Amino acid sequence: MTYMKTLSAALMASAAMATAAAACEVTLRSADTHPDGYPTIEAVKYMGELIQERTDGRICIEVFHSAQLGEERDTIEQTRFGVIDMTRVSMGPFNNLIEETKVVSLPYIFRSVAHMNTVMDGPIGEQILAAFEPHDLIGLAYYDAGARSFYNSQRPITSLADLKDMKVRVMQSDIFVDMMDALGASATPLPYGEVYSSIQTGVIDGAENNPPSFESSGHFEVAKYYTLDEHLIVPEALVMSKTSFDKLSAEDQEIVRQAAKESVPHMRALWAEREKASTEKVLAAGAEIITDIDKTPFIEAMVPVYEKHVTTDVLRDLVERIQATE
Ligand code: BDP
Numbered sequence: 001m002t003y004m005k006t007l008s009a010a011l012m013a014s015a016a017m018a019t020a021a022a023a024c025e026v027t028l029r030s031a032d033t034h035p036d037g038y039p040t041i042e043a044v045k046y047m048g049e050l051i052q053e054r055t056d057g058r059i060c061i062e063v064f065h066s067a068q069l070g071e072e073r074d075t076i077e078q079t080r081f082g083v084i085d086m087t088r089v090s091m092g093p094f095n096n097l098i099e100e101t102k103v104v105s106l107p108y109i110f111r112s113v114a115h116m117n118t119v120m121d122g123p124i125g126e127q128i129l130a131a132f133e134p135h136d137l138i139g140l141a142y143y144d145a146g147a148r149s150f151y152n153s154q155r156p157i158t159s160l161a162d163l164k165d166m167k168v169r170v171m172q173s174d175i176f177v178d179m180m181d182a183l184g185a186s187a188t189p190l191p192y193g194e195v196y197s198s199i200q201t202g203v204i205d206g207a208e209n210n211p212p213s214f215e216s217s218g219h220f221e222v223a224k225y226y227t228l229d230e231h232l233i234v235p236e237a238l239v240m241s242k243t244s245f246d247k248l249s250a251e252d253q254e255i256v257r258q259a260a261k262e263s264v265p266h267m268r269a270l271w272a273e274r275e276k277a278s279t280e281k282v283l284a285a286g287a288e289i290i291t292d293i294d295k296t297p298f299i300e301a302m303v304p305v306y307e308k309h310v311t312t313d314v315l316r317d318l319v320e321r322i323q324a325t326e
Helices: 003-023 039-054 072-080 099-105 113-121 123-130 174-182 192-200 211-216 242-246 250-284 296-300 303-309 313-324
Strands: 026-031 059-064 086-090 137-143 148-152 167-170 186-189 206-209 225-232 236-241 288-290
Touching (some): 026 039, 039 086, 039 137, 099 113, 099 123, 137 242, 174 225, 206 225, 236 250, 250 288
Parallel strands (some): 167 186, 167 206
16 A cells, blocks of 8 residues: 555544544443453443444443452442442452342352353342442443452462461452351452462462452562352443433433343353453463362361351342342
């Protein structure tokens, strides 16, 4: 291409982009802590494409990845106040705000990821999504986050004895602090973005997460022992500010809800691929993955956590129904 042709092609492309951007009457700003390309980010972008198509370009979503809009506790608050339109977060950081979310954050409440998906796709999931609304949030969809397991910089954990007295970062929820207590370790609740340097400087010994987060956060570089004890299977939520949602017409609200629903299978497919790729990447980088672990003592240790947190009829009923779901 000649210089002039290249230039005019570039000008035309930017003019087209400007028209597309100008056509968006409403741009919904969506927050996420993960880096670009992570399954949750790609799922929300996909949802945005569906919305744009179905509103003839009137409504768009702009995804702010890598915690550009803040750590999860802050983005939840900002979404409640309508400063941010949407946020994608783990259910964990909602625990102290929305009681129903505690149930799906209990250790070993789900027997498998498939069990979690069945529960969240059904009436229990609907009931919990509805519990967001009195807190000025619209629950749009659940995403999968696999299972969370422990990793640390000190030694391979093959039993509860290895975990004893370790300082482990957890998400900011009382359930996870009590979970670590019950396991004989010491919990350090911290925002996600502070975990890497805290391990690196020895403030904490390790943390816990699923393989894609263990990999994308780079935590495997500073904490190479990863034990697949799978103590938490916590779904993630995509929520919208009620203030932003109420500004949309009933028809547009339905388009948003429907697009969020349709982003779920897309997300799950990306998740499966990413779990595999992340595991391969951390192994190639020298991480040690311990799979030979008896989960029974871990499960048995959780009795006091359930006793302390499952304290109302609503929560007891949810726990029973989850356990009874095949
Ligand atoms: C990741 C979740 C993210 C949490 C993070 C954490 O996707 O929402 O912020 O764990 O541990 O797996 O804080």
